[in-house]
Amino acid sequence: MRQVGIFGKRKSGKSALMYALTKHKIKATFKAMEIGSVTKVMLVDTVGVDVEDTTAEKSAQSVEVALMLITDDSFELELAWISKLKKGGSSIIVVISQADKFSDGGKALAAAVKEVSGLDALCVSSHTGEGVEELDSEINRLLGSRD
Ligand SMILES: Nc1nc2c(ncn2[C@@H]2O[C@H](COP(=O)(O)OP(=O)(O)O)[C@@H](O)[C@H]2O)c(=O)[nH]1
Numbered sequence: 001m002r003q004v005g006i007f008g009k010r011k012s013g014k015s016a017l018m019y020a021l022t023k024h025k026i027k028a029t030f031k032a033m034e035i036g037s038v039t040k041v042m043l044v045d046t047v048g049v050d051v052e053d054t055t056a057e058k059s060a061q062s063v064e065v066a067l068m069l070i071t072d073d074s075f076e077l078e079l080a081w082i083s084k085l086k087k088g089g090s091s092i093i094v095v096i097s098q099a100d101k102f103s104d105g106g107k108a109l110a111a112a113v114k115e116v117s118g119l120d121a122l123c124v125s126s127h128t129g130e131g132v133e134e135l136d137s138e139i140n141r142l143l144g145s146r147d
């Protein structure tokens with residue numbers, strides 16, 4: 001089955017995002033069933049990228065699309081992981097996680113990531129649902145572009 005991996009530090013919101021995406025997916029699947037096209041995707045929750053463990057490394061090798069969660073302005077580790085994931089052939093989506101915690105919805109942090117890495121980030125809150133639908137579309141777009 002095709003795999004989408006969720007990466008980020010401990011407490012960055014990986015498990016909450018997995019749950020939010022799954023809930024959204026259940027609704028989307030009902031819609032998709034009507035037109036008879038359901039793509040089965042396995043979402044892979046990982047241990048933190050800040051944990052010395054080979055589990056995340058192993059997941060990194062098999063995911064087609066990797067979500068990299070960033071929650072604050074120390075994101076060197078995340079950028080290093082992005083390079084590693086890209087080398088392994090994964091498509092990357094940078095997510096400003098827990099976006100509801102920022103007064104600007106995460107826009108300034110997204111701009112800082114863009115400045116350093118050139119990557120666009122999606123601001124997502126698993127708690128309010130903000131950005132979850134956009135993230136789901138982006139995952140599907142990238143999976144589609146890899147067919
Ligand atoms: N405000 C807010 N808190 C969040 C959000 N997502 C996760 N959290 C909280 O952040 C903590 C860590 O979340 P969790 O999903 O377990 O992180 P993980 O360790 O990366 O899997 C928990 O207390 C969550 O309730 C979010 O979108 N907004």
Ligand SMILES: [Mg+2]
Nearest residue numbers: 014015016045
């Ligand atoms: Mg977790």
